[in-house]
Amino acid sequence: MSKHNRAFKIKLAQLVEEKNSEALGRKYRVSARLIRYWFQVYQINGSNSFIHKQLPYCSEFKTHVLKTMEMNNWSLGYTSAYFDLSSPGILFQWQKLYAREDISRLNPKNKGKPRVTNNSSTPKPSSEMTEKELREELDYLRAENAVLKKLEALAQARKKKAKTKR
Known part of the structure; x- marks a missing residue:
């Protein structure tokens, strides 16, 4: 935008x-x-x-723009204006990519972080788990329990300290 x-x-x-x-x-x-x-x-x-109807620009459009610029011996600014590109700098980027790695680099890329699918939302029943998986889960749960106990102890200590200050 x-x-x-x-x-x-x-x-x-x-x-x-x-x-x-x-x-x-x-x-x-x-x-x-x-x-x-x-x-x-x-x-x-x-x-x-x-x-700008065709945003993001497809690779065919990009190659068409670059080839037209080369055939007519146009400048970057004039070619960008002729094809009504969002900015003249974008054409320079296309030109660099095309010169370095040919057409394959002109394909539009997805922006942002890839979506993460959370497969662990429904845990496996313990009857289907191997002994190693059961031991790993037990270790994880013990560590989680220890962290929660430590957090509770810190909260209690803060409450006690606040009471003694009053």
């Missing part, structure tokens, strides 16, 4: 025709370079600018 909404980007892109991007950047607290990029996107795509 972009930090700035579509209407804001279009508004600033239109204002660049009247005002300097540096002055707009100071007024709206946005980088002048970013405002100039938005202006370029708006000039090329018009009112259809800043609509």
Whole structure:
């Protein structure tokens, strides 16, 4: 998700025709370079600018963009604006990945931590466990019990200390 909404980007892109991007950047607290990029996107795509339908970008789209840029000898900034990419820096990343490890690295990756499935929610009945598993569970339960007893003793000591201070 972009930090700035579509209407804001279009508004600033239109204002660049009247005002300097540096002055707009100071007024709206946005980088002048970013405002100039938005202006370029708006000039090329018009009112259809800043609509990112295919997020995350698929590998076929990425390779198409890179090949089009190479065939037409376009700059990173112009190609990013032409294809209405979320930022010009993203194309540079694609270019690096493509140069290093070809098309396979352009596949979108899942973001965030992988989901953890908790298989231990229903414990095995003791009749189905091996002797080793039973001993491991016994050791675990003994350690857990010792921790709980120590915690209870600490809580009692705090209560006793609080009473003596009064």
